[in-house]
Amino acid sequence: MRIAGITIPDNKHLEFGLTSIHGIGHQRALDILSELSIKEFTKPTEISTEQENAIREKVEAFTIEGELKRTVASNIKRLKDIQSYRGSRHAKRLPSRGQRTKTNARTLKGVKKTMGSGKRKLEKT
Numbered sequence: 001m002r003i004a005g006i007t008i009p010d011n012k013h014l015e016f017g018l019t020s021i022h023g024i025g026h027q028r029a030l031d032i033l034s035e036l037s038i039k040e041f042t043k044p045t046e047i048s049t050e051q052e053n054a055i056r057e058k059v060e061a062f063t064i065e066g067e068l069k070r071t072v073a074s075n076i077k078r079l080k081d082i083q084s085y086r087g088s089r090h091a092k093r094l095p096s097r098g099q100r101t102k103t104n105a106r107t108l109k110g111v112k113k114t115m116g117s118g119k120r121k122l123e124k125t
Contacts, residue, residue, distance in 0.1 A: 003056050
């Protein structure tokens with residue numbers, strides 16, 4: 001089953017398989033399936049063509065995949081252009097939502113870099 005150019009894994013239940021689409025989380029997947037009265041534990045191979053088309057329609061009604069990524073990127077670019085605090089945090093690749101950076105934030109800051117050159121040889125003169 002393919003939706004919006006993404007192949008939904010056949011070995012996963014639909015409630016988790018739909019989350020492989022960027023912009024569809026677990027709760028939104030559950031909402032889509034409950035609106036269409038499809039059981040969450042159904043696998044993509046077990047649904048009919050009509051149900052597949054109904055799921056495809058519901059999913060494509062949301063902002064997903066490339067369009068969502070472009071929107072987020074343009075929002076971040078706008079913040080950088082107006083030189084807001086959040087934009088400067090994005091530009092410096094630091095957390096932009098108030099988290100501490102003294103000890104954490106390793107995901108954005110990268111691998112810890114130790115200052116100095118480590119061991120130094122002492123030369124006798």
